[in-house]
Amino acid sequence: MNAMQVRALMHELMDENPFAIRAVLKILSVEFTAAVPTLAVTNEPQPRLLINLQFVDQHCRTEEHVKALLCHEFLHVLLRHTDEPGKPTQARHLALDAVINAIIHRQLGEKYSSLMSSYYGKVQGLAQLLRPMDGVELVRYRSHTRPGNQPVPAWWHAWAGLYAGKLLADDVEQLARDLSRPGRGRVDAAGEGGDTTLPGLESLLGNHDDEMPLSEALQQALDRARKEMNGGGIWRNPGLGANRYELLVNAKHVALEEWQARTLRILRQHLEPAHGAPVAPVPVTARLPVLSTSDRRAFLRATWSPFLPEAQWGATALRPEGRAQVYLDVSGSMNAEMPLIVALLGRLSRWIRRPFWAFSTEVVPAVIEGGVLRAGTSGGTSLECVLAHVEQTRPACAVIVTDGFVETIPTQRLVALARHTRLHAIVTRDGNPARLREAGLAYSQLGRLPS
Numbered sequence: 001m002n003a004m005q006v007r008a009l010m011h012e013l014m015d016e017n018p019f020a021i022r023a024v025l026k027i028l029s030v031e032f033t034a035a036v037p038t039l040a041v042t043n044e045p046q047p048r049l050l051i052n053l054q055f056v057d058q059h060c061r062t063e064e065h066v067k068a069l070l071c072h073e074f075l076h077v078l079l080r081h082t083d084e085p086g087k088p089t090q091a092r093h094l095a096l097d098a099v100i101n102a103i104i105h106r107q108l109g110e111k112y113s114s115l116m117s118s119y120y121g122k123v124q125g126l127a128q129l130l131r132p133m134d135g136v137e138l139v140r141y142r143s144h145t146r147p148g149n150q151p152v153p154a155w156w157h158a159w160a161g162l163y164a165g166k167l168l169a170d171d172v173e174q175l176a177r178d179l180s181r182p183g184r185g186r187v188d189a190a191g192e193g194g195d196t197t198l199p200g201l202e203s204l205l206g207n208h209d210d211e212m213p214l215s216e217a218l219q220q221a222l223d224r225a226r227k228e229m230n231g232g233g234i235w236r237n238p239g240l241g242a243n244r245y246e247l248l249v250n251a252k253h254v255a256l257e258e259w260q261a262r263t264l265r266i267l268r269q270h271l272e273p274a275h276g277a278p279v280a281p282v283p284v285t286a287r288l289p290v291l292s293t294s295d296r297r298a299f300l301r302a303t304w305s306p307f308l309p310e311a312q313w314g315a316t317a318l319r320p321e322g323r324a325q326v327y328l329d330v331s332g333s334m335n336a337e338m339p340l341i342v343a344l345l346g347r348l349s350r351w352i353r354r355p356f357w358a359f360s361t362e363v364v365p366a367v368i369e370g371g372v373l374r375a376g377t378s379g380g381t382s383l384e385c386v387l388a389h390v391e392q393t394r395p396a397c398a399v400i401v402t403d404g405f406v407e408t409i410p411t412q413r414l415v416a417l418a419r420h421t422r423l424h425a426i427v428t429r430d431g432n433p434a435r436l437r438e439a440g441l442a443y444s445q446l447g448r449l450p451s
Contacts (some may be wrong), residue, residue, distance in 0.1 A: 001057050001066065003032050004317065015262060015347040016067075021074045023224035024051075027217055029287045029310070038056060039069060040207030041077050041214050045345055049073075068104055068112035069205065075100045076206040078222055091176035097204055098129040098172050101162045105132050119205070126155065126176055130204075132163045155179065182284045264344050266444045270399050270424045271324045271351045279315040288313055324351055325395040328366060329402035330358045331381045341399060341401055341426075363389045381406055387413060390421055397422045403431035409439035 007030060014022045028041065028049040038055050060066045079096055107115035116131040123130065133141060135334055141156050156293045157224035158175050161167045214222070287310040291298060326345060328338070345352065358366035361382045383406045391396050404427045425443035427433045436443045 001053070001060055003053060003274050006030075006032075006051060006053070006066060010070065012063075013067050013070055016261060018071060018261070019075060019078075019103075021071060024074055024077065024218070024221045024315060025070070027221050027289045030269075030288075036207065037070055037203065038205050040075050040219070043218060045215055045217060045278065047215060047218050059300060060115065060119070062107075062111065062112040065118075068108065068115045071104055071108070071112070072100055074207045077218065078225065089173075091173045092128065092130065093204060097206075098162060101130055101164070102132070105163055106165055116205075117289065120268075121131040125228075126179060128161055128266060129172060133159060160324040211222035228415050235449075260340065260344060263341065263446055266426060266446070267341075267344055267348055267399070270397065270422075270426075271326075272347050286315060287311065288312050297356065308379070324397040324399055325353050325357060325390070325393065327357045327359050327363065327386050327389075327400045327402075329359055329381055329400070330366075331403065331405075339432060357389065359383075359385075359386050383407065383409055387417065390417055390423065394400055394420050396420075396425075403428050404433045404436055404443075405431065406435050409435060409441060411439050414439055423428045 010025060010030070014025050028047050030049050030051065031055045034052055034054065036050045038050055039049065039051045042050060054067060056069070069236070076096070079100065087200050090112065101113065101116045105116070110132075113132055117134065120127065120131040139406075141152055141160055144152055155175055158167060158171065162172060216416060288444075289310055290313070291309075292311040292313050294309040294314065298309045301309045330338075345356070355365040357363050359382075363385045383400070383402075386398075386400055387409075398421050400423070402425060404425075414423065423441065425433070425436050425441055427436065427443050427445045429446045431445070432447055433443050
């Protein structure tokens with residue numbers, strides 16, 4: 001995993017925007033450095049995201065692992081400044097990280113939380129709360145026995161409850177404090193004075209050192225993120241004032257974001273350029289501790305600052321060209337989902353040929369402006385006009401978004417098209433893919449849109 005790949009995954013994560021992460025990622029400049037063990041967000045007027053590329057290369061085996069790491073640090077920045085006052089104990093560090101990892105597991109799935117499963121795979125005792133149970137542990141928990149017919153520890157109930165979303169940070173912190181009392185034994189936890197000393201907490205993910213008040217830039221970015229969340233907090237204790245925020249959005253919002261995430265994954269799968277696709281140079285910027293003649297502000301700062309400032313440098317990078325053509329069914333039955341699909345397509349626009357195409361009984365150019373689809377329509381729905389357009393333009397890939405209520409499609413025609421175009425249909429949840437299936441046209445059907 002190299003620096004360019006990590007930057008690309010950050011842009012993808014901003015598109016996907018889990019936990020309203022985009023507001024913070026957009027203000028961070030990225031610096032790859034061995035000065036931090038994993039990654040950290042600096043608390044300064046121009047915040048930086050510091051990433052240990054060696055750590056990423058060693059522990060992040062998939063793209064989802066990198067995204068999980070970035071989400072973990074974002075949630076850490078959010079929560080370490082909204083939790084209870086006072087110097088964090090190891091019990092609180094454990095509680096926050098365990099809750100963050102459980103949220104990532106529940107909201108983003110096992111592909112993401114498998115980073116924690118791997119990284120914390122050998123820890124013992126309460127530090128196991130930092131990852132979800134594996135298959136063997138789940139079987140043991142459900143049967144309540146371990147090898148030798150030994151019962152599972154009582155705190156395993158808390159472990160299962162945490163990843164089921166039934167425990168909050170207070171519960172985990174109190175559990176750690178209870179098990180740290182003298183006489184409870186080092187297998188579960190050790191230490192005195194209400195704190196814990198646990199194997200596995202020596203190398204937690206993210207930054208655990210910054211206890212300073214937020215910089216104005218970070219505060220504003222987090223406030224924008226919190227506008228997509230609702231009140232309450234992850235702590236049960238009252239009296240935390242105006243800075244108590246609910247980490248998870250309400251049920252309808254969660255369901256809608258899950259629908260959007262699933263739909264975005266389907267769209268990306270069929271729109272992303274294939275390996276070896278043509279590439280084009282695009283301008284990129286980077287901040288380096290080397291003066292640039294194009295960055296006058298950094299040059300002026302160098303005349304009085306004892307430290308060499310970072311300057312903005314321009315460069316070019318190669319990015320795969322958009323080769324996919326998208327055909328949008330603009331019949332009336334698509335009205336409910338179309339605005340959301342259009343918004344998601346806007347995030348993937350760099351992979352899509354212009355113009356977009358709309359169809360009813362004819363194919364016409366379509367434009368997405370401000371998240372609104374603008375196109376003429378003749379009413380009705382027919383795929384004949386789409387297939388004829390694909391035959392004429394011969395794109396490398398074509399994606400048809402439709403409700404599936406179309407005429408019979410000749411199979412032989414699809415076979416001929418497949419020689420030069422990868423064709424895929426995306427069918428709305430209440431649509432009917434029967435005609436597509438009969439013709440052998442590959443399709444994906446969306447989940448039900450939350451009401």
